[in-house]
Amino acid sequence: MNEILVDINDLHKRFPIHGGLLGREVAAVHAVRGVSLTIGRGETLGLVGESGCGKSTLAMLLLRLIEPDEGSISFDGIDITKMSQRKLRPLRRRMQVVFQDPYGSLNPRMTVGEILGEPLLVHRVVRRSERRDRVMELLKLVGLAEDSYGKYPHEFSGGQRQRIGIARAIALTPALIVADEPVSALDISIRGEILNLLCDLRERFSLAYLFIAHDLKVVEHISHRIAVMYLGRIMELFHAEGLAGARHPYTQALASAVPLPDPTVRRQRIVLSGDVPSQLAPPSGCPFHPRCPYAQEICRSVEPPLVEYQSNFCAACHFIGEMSQRTVSHVAPALHGAC
Amino acid sequence: MTLLSVQNLTTHLFTDAGVVRAVEGVSFSLERGESLGIVGESGCGKSMTALSLMRLVPDPPGKIVDGRILFQLTSTGGPVDLLLLADEQMRKVRGKRIAMVFQEPMTSLNPVYTIGDQIGEAIKLHEGGSKKQIRERVVEMLAHVGIPSSVKRANDYPHQLSGGMRQRVMIAMALSCRPDILLADEPTTALDVTIQAQILDLLRRLQAELGMSLVLVTHDLGVVAEMAHRVIVMYAGKIVEQGTVDQIFKDPRHPYTQGLLRAIPPLSKLPAGTRFATIPGSVPDLARLPRGCSFADRCPKVQPRCRLEEVPDDPCNVGRLVRCFYADKN
Numbered sequence: 007m008n009e010i011l012v013d014i015n016d017l018h019k020r021f022p023i024h025g026g027l028l029g030r031e032v033a034a035v036h037a038v039r040g041v042s043l044t045i046g047r048g049e050t051l052g053l054v055g056e057s058g059c060g061k062s063t064l065a066m067l068l069l070r071l072i073e074p075d076e077g078s079i080s081f082d083g084i085d086i087t088k089m090s091q092r093k094l095r096p097l098r099r100r101m102q103v104v105f106q107d108p109y110g111s112l113n114p115r116m117t118v119g120e121i122l123g124e125p126l127l128v129h130r131v132v133r134r135s136e137r138r139d140r141v142m143e144l145l146k147l148v149g150l151a152e153d154s155y156g157k158y159p160h161e162f163s164g165g166q167r168q169r170i171g172i173a174r175a176i177a178l179t180p181a182l183i184v185a186d187e188p189v190s191a192l193d194i195s196i197r198g199e200i201l202n203l204l205c206d207l208r209e210r211f212s213l214a215y216l217f218i219a220h221d222l223k224v225v226e227h228i229s230h231r232i233a234v235m236y237l238g239r240i241m242e243l244f245h246a247e248g249l250a251g252a253r254h255p256y257t258q259a260l261a262s263a264v265p266l267p268d269p270t271v272r273r274q275r276i277v278l279s280g281d282v283p284s285q286l287a288p289p290s291g292c293p294f295h296p297r298c299p300y301a302q303e304i305c306r307s308v309e310p311p312l313v314e315y316q317s318n319f320c321a322a323c324h325f326i327g328e329m330s331q332r333t334v335s336h337v338a339p340a341l342h343g344a345c
Numbered sequence: 346m347t348l349l350s351v352q353n354l355t356t357h358l359f360t361d362a363g364v365v366r367a368v369e370g371v372s373f374s375l376e377r378g379e380s381l382g383i384v385g386e387s388g389c390g391k392s393m394t395a396l397s398l399m400r401l402v403p404d405p406p407g408k409i410v411d412g413r414i415l416f417q418l419t420s421t422g423g424p425v426d427l428l429l430l431a432d433e434q435m436r437k438v439r440g441k442r443i444a445m446v447f448q449e450p451m452t453s454l455n456p457v458y459t460i461g462d463q464i465g466e467a468i469k470l471h472e473g474g475s476k477k478q479i480r481e482r483v484v485e486m487l488a489h490v491g492i493p494s495s496v497k498r499a500n501d502y503p504h505q506l507s508g509g510m511r512q513r514v515m516i517a518m519a520l521s522c523r524p525d526i527l528l529a530d531e532p533t534t535a536l537d538v539t540i541q542a543q544i545l546d547l548l549r550r551l552q553a554e555l556g557m558s559l560v561l562v563t564h565d566l567g568v569v570a571e572m573a574h575r576v577i578v579m580y581a582g583k584i585v586e587q588g589t590v591d592q593i594f595k596d597p598r599h600p601y602t603q604g605l606l607r608a609i610p611p612l613s614k615l616p617a618g619t620r621f622a623t624i625p626g627s628v629p630d631l632a633r634l635p636r637g638c639s640f641a642d643r644c645p646k647v648q649p650r651c652r653l654e655e656v657p658d659d660p661c662n663v664g665r666l667v668r669c670f671y672a673d674k675n
Binding site: 227278 | 386387507508509510537538539540541542543545546564565566567568569570571590591594595604605606608609610611612613614615620621622623624625627
């Protein structure tokens with residue numbers, strides 16, 4: 007897992023906003039501000055953050071679906087930052103994506119057989135005569151019945167549609183799958199099945215995932231490492247086993263905000279006041295300081311760098327050394343044993 | 346005191362594909378000041394139940410075909426069946442005595458009116474008063490739900506507010522006439538967790554201050570555990586289990602409730618190689634429900650009897666509604 011598959015270095019993306027009579031640039035949304043990350047071969051990196059924090063923009067940059075303003079992206083040792091779309095094409099086989107909305111991401115006029123057969127055809131991986139067999143194999147891999155081949159997306163439930171999306175992503179045996187909120191739209195009873203499927207496929211094909219979600223709990227279970235994003239920056243990066251030891255005030259607040267399914271645990275919650283600030287006018291200094299309960303004078307003016315404060319833990323906070331571990335520890339309830 | 350007593354509520358949707366039994370014989374009661382959680386997955390009938398209580402089921406295709414909704418309309422008289430009220434009388438209940446907050450704060454606010462106008466409309470309609478009085482009340486309500494600089498904010502349009510702020514406006518609107526019951530249909534589902542925490546805290550605080558009852562419809566068992574006193578678990582249009590929050594979370598008896606609880610990601614990271622617990626299969630088609638227990642096809646403990654007989658409310662006499670023949674053994 008030490009071999010690096012994706013190496014993102016100091017990536018920036020600004021979306022200019024044009025206005026006025028002459029359509030001049032009047033403002034810009036700085037969606038990704040200096041993000042550096044690596045994803046190892048076969049590794050799952052969880053990316054968490056609230057809506058508008060730039061996590062989906064980062065994913066699109068990585069897939070070169072939008073162009074970065076600054077910084078570099080390398081995939082499997084090759085710098086793809088400036089690579090032409092034509093040269094990029096063979097590499098696209100090796101990086102695939104699963105979207106959040108299983109309804110919107112499948113063409114309603116194509117049968118499942120056509121949806122899954124198309125990438126095979128476009129990239130000329132199998133002969134025409136072998137295509138059907140390969141699609142059947144894919145259906146089996148993701149746990150769909152063989153008769154799904156001739157059916158249309160509307161004939162499937164949300165969970166099954168997400169399976170089709172996953173089958174399409176693995177059709178070209180990629181090395182990396184970007185999964186953008188793949189289970190957020192699903193019911194809890196279905197969610198587990200899809201997560202299990204993603205885990206099975208990961209082991210089978212030694213896939214690397216960039217797993218994007220807003221739910222820290224889901225990310226914790228599936229990821230090897232977790233990156234927490236806020237206003238376009240990485241606030242904390244740590245090994246998933248260590249979530250309870252993550253010390254950044256924002257990570258702690260995110261973790262404590264998840265309601266626990268146990269009525270006897272009355273957790274003292276860190277309720278953040280206010281909303282995520284506008285990307286148009288990000289706060290000076292540490293982007294989190296307006297909502298941070300521990301903010302000091304320096305936080306308003308100086309932006310803290312991401313530094314390793316403990317082995318396997320990096321955070322961008324001036325006072326990380328003074329932050330104690332989770333102020334309120336999780337009391338493990340006997341809930342799961344009781345059922 | 347029982348504020349609301351729902352008896353055998355049955356709402357069907359008459360579609361081309363057949364009769365969809367969205368709510369089937371649902372009965373429960375609600376005390377003053379109590380929080381009731383209604384949980385279940387999409388399509389289980391929980392939102393339809395909430396809409397039925399407000400008599401807002403879209404007609405066609407929906408119709409409340411049976412049941413009674415007994416509501417304590419006046420403090421002295423006996424309860425009144427809301428289903429028998431004339432439309433005009435029902436309008437006086439809706440918004441004034443029973444108010445509702447919907448999931449989508451963007452689509453439930455009118456984009457061309459300021460939020461002050463929209464909150465004021467409810468007050469004007471139900472309580473009246475001079476323009477100035479209404480305005481003062483609006484500003485007071487906005488401050489109450491934690492919107493900063495509320496005087497200025499009252500002139501804002503919905504698009505100028507964030508999702509969390511919009512949901513606060515919805516709550517301010519619902520509470521502006523001090524209702525006895527607040528129906529909240531997935532009030533935090535569209536929000537980020539940190540904002541969800543704020544809204545849940547707000548609801549809890551306002552409920553205690555105003556002494557109102559809360560019906561919280563959600564699919565998130567975590568939210569229910571934090572907010573509710575009692576819980577109703579729905580599956581395929583029916584209540585499958587009902588109990589206090591402790592009973593549901595510590596002593597669940599229906600295999601569906603047990604499955605739902607197991608499906609929540611556990612608190613600490615699973616060891617490598619272990620998998621999430623799931624409920625295999627999917628929700629049955631409500632227009633073509635199988636005979637017997639609707640959960641039978643997905644139940645790990647299914648017996649031949651489950652597919653033959655309708656399951657009564659409490660066949661095992663566990664003392665509360667658990668719609669399972671084997672509730673005492675689960």
